[in-house]
Amino acid sequence: MNHTGHCLCGAVELRTTGAPEAMGYCHCTTCRTWASGPVVAFTIWKAEAVTITAGEEHVHTFEKTERSKRKFCRRCGSQLMIAIPTLDRVNVFATTLPTLVFKPSLHVNYAETVLPMRDGLPKLKDFPAEVGGSGESLPE
Numbered sequence: 001m002n003h004t005g006h007c008l009c010g011a012v013e014l015r016t017t018g019a020p021e022a023m024g025y026c027h028c029t030t031c032r033t034w035a036s037g038p039v040v041a042f043t044i045w046k047a048e049a050v051t052i053t054a055g056e057e058h059v060h061t062f063e064k065t066e067r068s069k070r071k072f073c074r075r076c077g078s079q080l081m082i083a084i085p086t087l088d089r090v091n092v093f094a095t096t097l098p099t100l101v102f103k104p105s106l107h108v109n110y111a112e113t114v115l116p117m118r119d120g121l122p123k124l125k126d127f128p129a130e131v132g133g134s135g136e137s138l139p140e
């Protein structure tokens with residue numbers, strides 16, 4: 001199943017193919033600062049499953065680290081996705097894909113939370129071990 005998404009001004013459009021590999025919430029300071037919110041909802045895709053279909057020329061990339069290329073629309077400032085080249089994955093913000101039913105399965109970087117969420121889902125201190133994190137869980 002495909003989903004299409006776009007930025008606030010509509011200049012940038014993207015398409016995802018298939019289903020995301022994971023969905024959840026990130027509580028890290030970097031995401032919170034970038035998104036101006038207390039938490040962000042992410043969806044993780046294989047890089048090949050995400051295509052920018054219009055407005056590529058408006059997409060600007062900010063790299064705080066080599067691990068994450070944060071892509072946003074230069075016209076309206078909407079945050080679209082974060083490419084993670086070391087894992088060949090792309091994190092598309094759930095809000096960018098309005099037709100995707102968001103079903104979170106975990107929280108990451110919960111050690112940095114400013115908005116504790118008692119939803120019964122696993123709360124990882126940082127990242128899962130399979131992507132280079134400690135894999136450690138924290139209590140709600």
Ligand SMILES: [Zn+2]
Nearest residue numbers: 007009073076
């Ligand atoms: Zn835009």
Ligand SMILES: [Zn+2]
Nearest residue numbers: 026027028031
């Ligand atoms: Zn984050």
